[in-house]
Amino acid sequence: MDRDVVDVVRDRYGALAQSDWSSRHEGVRAVAEAFGYTAEQLASIPAEANLGLSCGNPTAFAGLKPGEVVVDLGCGGGLDVFLAAAKVGPSGKAIGIDMTPEMIDLARQNAARSVDGKPIPNVEFHLATIDRLPLPDASVDCVISNCVINLVPDKRAVFREIARVLKPGGRAAISDIVLKKPLPRELASDWAAYVGCLAGAIGVDEYRNGLREAGFGRVEIVDTKADLNIYARVEPERGCCCGSLGLPLAQPATASCCAPPAAPEDTAFHHRMADRCDRYDFNEYAASVRIDARKD
Numbered sequence: 001m002d003r004d005v006v007d008v009v010r011d012r013y014g015a016l017a018q019s020d021w022s023s024r025h026e027g028v029r030a031v032a033e034a035f036g037y038t039a040e041q042l043a044s045i046p047a048e049a050n051l052g053l054s055c056g057n058p059t060a061f062a063g064l065k066p067g068e069v070v071v072d073l074g075c076g077g078g079l080d081v082f083l084a085a086a087k088v089g090p091s092g093k094a095i096g097i098d099m100t101p102e103m104i105d106l107a108r109q110n111a112a113r114s115v116d117g118k119p120i121p122n123v124e125f126h127l128a129t130i131d132r133l134p135l136p137d138a139s140v141d142c143v144i145s146n147c148v149i150n151l152v153p154d155k156r157a158v159f160r161e162i163a164r165v166l167k168p169g170g171r172a173a174i175s176d177i178v179l180k181k182p183l184p185r186e187l188a189s190d191w192a193a194y195v196g197c198l199a200g201a202i203g204v205d206e207y208r209n210g211l212r213e214a215g216f217g218r219v220e221i222v223d224t225k226a227d228l229n230i231y232a233r234v235e236p237e238r239g240c241c242c243g244s245l246g247l248p249l250a251q252p253a254t255a256s257c258c259a260p261p262a263a264p265e266d267t268a269f270h271h272r273m274a275d276r277c278d279r280y281d282f283n284e285y286a287a288s289v290r291i292d293a294r295k296d
Helices: 003-017 026-034 039-043 079-088 101-113 155-165 191-195 204-214 267-279
Strands: 069-073 093-098 123-127 140-146 166-179 216-223 286-295
Touching: 003 101, 003 191, 026 039, 069 079, 069 155, 079 093, 079 101, 079 123, 079 140, 093 101, 101 123, 140 155, 155 166, 155 204, 166 204, 204 216, 204 286
Parallel strands: 069 093, 069 140, 093 123, 140 166
Antiparallel strands: 166 286, 216 286
């Protein structure tokens, strides 16, 4: 992965992993529910596993079965890993991959205590980038990912890795952001919009073609019609949606939707994202999609 992109994304999400965002915050919980998680699902996992970074719920359409091995690309605090682990059961395994050390630490802490204080036995977490997975060939039944692939500069490398680790006939269930039309120049070249899951997104055709070139014979991409500006209407907290969803803030909007709050000294980042959120309707340029793909 491009070094500059890796460093910027890692720094932002590392800061979020060390924050106190969780399902205990009404805004974080509301956004997760708006993108397909039920209150029961959120209550079944550690509150800290949900950081408000989703743009869908891939476990809802992955068709996971007992005994399967599932891998989550960009697992964050473990939200989808824990939900997947419940579906595949003790005879299966859910594996989380994330390139941010703080996220891996958080996910492991969540796995160790769960909601009842007991460890979740059928999960594991690996520190790695998702374009270089630390997994054997043909070892996985299903790959899931939630609003992460848009952040990777070389998406085709990710698609090839997904195909490599999947067993013949294996499948991918991905929630992600795609572009409907080219972004205005100031958004397309903005680091904050990139970290916020918008400026790194690609179009539907490019996404579909990349998966097919990697070895997926059937690729279905469906617009979920989710409102990408939802966070601007969450009260009393105000946020903005940059590509997928916002982060709820106790103060006026200062962070991008997918991205964690910037460090206090990075006021330029804060002001830039608040300005973008005020001046653009992100639904005009992008969509949250559900992607079903099956390996040949």
